[in-house]
Amino acid sequence: AQSVTQLDSQVPVFEEAPVELRCNYSSSVSVYLFWYVQYPNQGLQLLLKYLSGSTLVESINGFEAEFNKSQTSFHLRKPSVHISDTAEYFCAVSDLRDFNKFYFGSGTKLNVKP
């Protein structure tokens, strides 16, 4: 089974500062990678996904993530955060050997301060 590690449970940052949320996964076999965002008392929403091709993927609201196969990482970045980015972010992996299962990290709470 896959395991997904999000090293930081909480990340405080000031508005307009850059941020990086880290994600590492366990397997070196082919995987699909996802980042989800969760606002309080809501379900998870897809932020971006990596399936194949370019290792850098972007979302519509300025986030980007880079797939690094050698380091088995998929870190999420944003060059300038807004108050509205305050939420919990989850990294997830879908294993192509058993794509019925999605494995999630424990989440990182991003707290953007004014």
Added chain:
Amino acid sequence: SQTIHQWPATLVQPVGSPLSLECTVEGTSNPNLYWYRQAAGRGLQLLFYSVGIGQISSEVPQNLSASRPQDRQFILSSKKLLLSDSGFYLCAWIEWGGADSPLHFGNGTRLTVT
């Protein structure tokens, strides 16, 4: 367009009482369906998934059970709730056969067992 409905949004139940949470998906056929639990400060734990009517895979042995009586209906049940069953329960779906499809989540049910 596809939508997912989950209810109730919040629920307070005494220890030992039964549980029934319902999830329905509209606008798609033969989806894979999932139940996740999110406990405070922890990530998402996959409880059950289903690839078709009457087909249930359990990921974690516990006093919960799941059923799929119809193609787009997924039910999470318990005969006797425990305090440890408290948490945020999320239903999700992906298109059948969609290895590269992301999970789509409902808005969740906040269950408090007292």
